[in-house]
Amino acid sequence: MMASREASGGSTDIVGGAQAPPTMSRPASAVTTPRRTPRRWREIAVFVGPALVVFSAFVIVPVVLAGYVSFFTWDGGGDLGSFVGLDNYIKVLQDTVFIGAMKNNAFVVVMSLLLQGPVALAIALLMNRKLRFRAGFRAMIFVPYVLSEVVAGAMWRLIFDQRGILNSLMVQWGIFDTPQDAIGWLSSTTLAMWTVVFVLTWKYMGLAIILFLAGLQGVPEDLVEAAQIDGASWWQVQRRITIPLLGPTIRVWMFLSIIGSIQLFDMARLLTNNGAPFDTTFTMAMFVIDRAVTNRQYGYATAAAVVLFVISMAAALVFMRFVMRRDNETVGKGAV
Amino acid sequence: MTALDTRRRSAPTTGRKLSDVGAVAYCVAILAAGFAIVPVVYIMYSALRTNGQLAASPVGLPRPLVWSNYSQVLGSGDFWKMLFASTVIALATTVGVVLLGVMAAYPLARYEFPGREALYTYFTAGLLFPITVAALPLYLILLQLRLPGTPWGLVLPQVAFQLPVTIVILRPFVRAIPRELEEAAAIDGAGRFQFFFRILLRLTMPALVTVGVLAFVGSWNAYLLPLLVVQGSDWTTLPLGVARFQSDHSQDTALILAFLSLAMLPAIVFFTLMERKIVSGLSGAVKG
Numbered sequence: 001m002m003a004s005r006e007a008s009g010g011s012t013d014i015v016g017g018a019q020a021p022p023t024m025s026r027p028a029s030a031v032t033t034p035r036r037t038p039r040r041w042r043e044i045a046v047f048v049g050p051a052l053v054v055f056s057a058f059v060i061v062p063v064v065l066a067g068y069v070s071f072f073t074w075d076g077g078g079d080l081g082s083f084v085g086l087d088n089y090i091k092v093l094q095d096t097v098f099i100g101a102m103k104n105n106a107f108v109v110v111m112s113l114l115l116q117g118p119v120a121l122a123i124a125l126l127m128n129r130k131l132r133f134r135a136g137f138r139a140m141i142f143v144p145y146v147l148s149e150v151v152a153g154a155m156w157r158l159i160f161d162q163r164g165i166l167n168s169l170m171v172q173w174g175i176f177d178t179p180q181d182a183i184g185w186l187s188s189t190t191l192a193m194w195t196v197v198f199v200l201t202w203k204y205m206g207l208a209i210i211l212f213l214a215g216l217q218g219v220p221e222d223l224v225e226a227a228q229i230d231g232a233s234w235w236q237v238q239r240r241i242t243i244p245l246l247g248p249t250i251r252v253w254m255f256l257s258i259i260g261s262i263q264l265f266d267m268a269r270l271l272t273n274n275g276a277p278f279d280t281t282f283t284m285a286m287f288v289i290d291r292a293v294t295n296r297q298y299g300y301a302t303a304a305a306v307v308l309f310v311i312s313m314a315a316a317l318v319f320m321r322f323v324m325r326r327d328n329e330t331v332g333k334g335a336v
Numbered sequence: 337m338t339a340l341d342t343r344r345r346s347a348p349t350t351g352r353k354l355s356d357v358g359a360v361a362y363c364v365a366i367l368a369a370g371f372a373i374v375p376v377v378y379i380m381y382s383a384l385r386t387n388g389q390l391a392a393s394p395v396g397l398p399r400p401l402v403w404s405n406y407s408q409v410l411g412s413g414d415f416w417k418m419l420f421a422s423t424v425i426a427l428a429t430t431v432g433v434v435l436l437g438v439m440a441a442y443p444l445a446r447y448e449f450p451g452r453e454a455l456y457t458y459f460t461a462g463l464l465f466p467i468t469v470a471a472l473p474l475y476l477i478l479l480q481l482r483l484p485g486t487p488w489g490l491v492l493p494q495v496a497f498q499l500p501v502t503i504v505i506l507r508p509f510v511r512a513i514p515r516e517l518e519e520a521a522a523i524d525g526a527g528r529f530q531f532f533f534r535i536l537l538r539l540t541m542p543a544l545v546t547v548g549v550l551a552f553v554g555s556w557n558a559y560l561l562p563l564l565v566v567q568g569s570d571w572t573t574l575p576l577g578v579a580r581f582q583s584d585h586s587q588d589t590a591l592i593l594a595f596l597s598l599a600m601l602p603a604i605v606f607f608t609l610m611e612r613k614i615v616s617g618l619s620g621a622v623k624g
Binding site: 040041043044047048050051052054055057058059060061062063065066068069074076078122123126127129131136137138139140141142143144146147148149150151154155156157158159165168169172202205206209210211214259263265266269270284285288289292293298301302305306308309312313316 | 366393436447477600
């Protein structure tokens with residue numbers, strides 16, 4: 001299937017090249033009579049073709065294929081194994097580790113919105129003025145976001161590990177006798193997910209602040225000044241004018257946050273050493289990759305991936321439809 | 337009206353009690369910035385200490401400075417090899433995304449042809465698919481093409497997954513170029529291709545930089561796809577290296593600190609310079 005796509009893409013290219021140089025033959029016609037000429041279609045094919053081939057081969061075909069291979073016992077080799085119908089899906093939805101992973105993702109979604117949103121908004125509102133070193137502050141606040149999740153996860157694991165930096169520090173301060181007695185930030189089944197949420201907050205708070213600050217640039221100063229002249233307090237101005245006008249930006253951030261939380265993988269995998277303790281910090285994406293790479297249950301893992309996709313798609317559509325509806329009306333057709 | 341104008345002018349934005357709000361603003365900014373960078377700074381300077389010093393006093397200052405951790409990482413061929421792999425793959429991804437993206441955006445923005453909107457929707461559908469969903473079947477396809485373990489096995493899928501965002505961001509920019517320019521170019525004898533390469537690429541350069549930076553960041557930080565495609569090969573990238581290094585040297589905290597610091601340094605320098613581009617790209621991508 002893919003070979004034929006490549007071939008058709010290539011052949012249009014060759015035909016286009018075999019033509020006389022298009023610049024010489026009919027210079028003005030390209031603009032004035034913009035229709036129906038075969039040459040036009042060749043131009044379109046040459047411009048769009050490569051992107052279309054690459055996108056189809058490496059995004060659309062795999063996604064469609066995902067639906068197909070999730071019905072097989074595929075073990076990661078070239079052969080798909082035997083057809084098992086909906087078995088993989090039934091097993092996934094009864095798998096306690098996957099159900100736990102779904103709950104963990106839900107926890108991350110809720111906590112990200114509740115912790116990062118209000119705090120980032122408050123910080124952005126307070127910082128939204130002419131500050132010295134403003135660019136410097138922005139750059140520093142943005143640093144955690146630009147680090148890769150892997151680096152962030154590895155870094156915080158050194159800090160939160162049982163014998164890590166934080167526990168050593170608590171021993172040094174005399175709170176505990178040895179690191180083993182100290183707090184199991186990542187080894188306690190009740191605490192580990194909170195530690196994940198904390199690191200996520202550290203990593204993504206800056207993005208929220210910077211997005212909000214950028215959105216605040218769009219709030220007209222006249223409005224704020226007029227309200228101040230009318231005697232509105234700082235808080236009244238924020239509450240009645242600034243925050244409502246920031247609405248679209250807040251909703252964009254919420255969207256990014258929800259989708260990102262549902263697909264959480266890199267950071268959690270590194271931080272929790274792949275779901276420890278006892279698989280309690282698994283996320284859905286970690287489940288997918290672990291079952292594939294570690295257990296070589298590629299068919300089973302693909303079924304879990306499809307479930308993950310359906311959940312994330314449903315969340316995106318619901319959010320777009322009910323929360324971002326107003327914004328999309330003004331912004332335009334809405335790409336998604 | 338005039339009275340109001342003068343009053344407005346005489347009440348500057350930083351007037352009255354706002355000065356103490358100003359102090360609060362500085363405190364908040366310092367706290368937020370500190371929260372963000374203290375762990376990073378801590379990691380970087382702690383790598384200048386020995387394991388013994390770290391154990392005795394976890395947050396002590398490096399005194400005297402111990403360069404051996406950094407020099408040990410920099411002296412090993414592995415780090416440079418991974419840095420090279422990450423750089424080559426990120427650059428190739430960026431060039432691929434920008435070139436294919438702007439080429440596709442051109443007819444989608446400026447040609448009238450039946451099926452244009454359907455084609456655009458087809459590309460934007462890619463925004464809905466997280467790489468997790470496609471990763472495993474993608475691996476199957478890469479196996480057939482014998483691409484795992486090669487840079488192409490990573491670059492081609494990364495380009496493909498970045499194309500939707502790129503096209504969504506670029507289309508309005510390409511459309512905004514005045515038609516008169518295209519007509520003038522045509523009258524001067526320039527064909528579509530000359531117009532594209534000589535004029536359009538230059539006029540859309542700011543937007544191309546934005547999508548390029550987004551593609552570079554995505555590739556540089558990627559973990560999931562490299563884990564499947566180039567893990568253990570000659571093209572192991574830095575994020576994979578960080579993960580492996582941490583498990584290989586779990587007893588040598590100081591060395592891990594040095595490796596982490598060196599792995600994050602290029603990203604911090606480059607991406608903070610590009611902060612505005614990244615932010616505008618992100619919000620542009622969602623708003624469509």
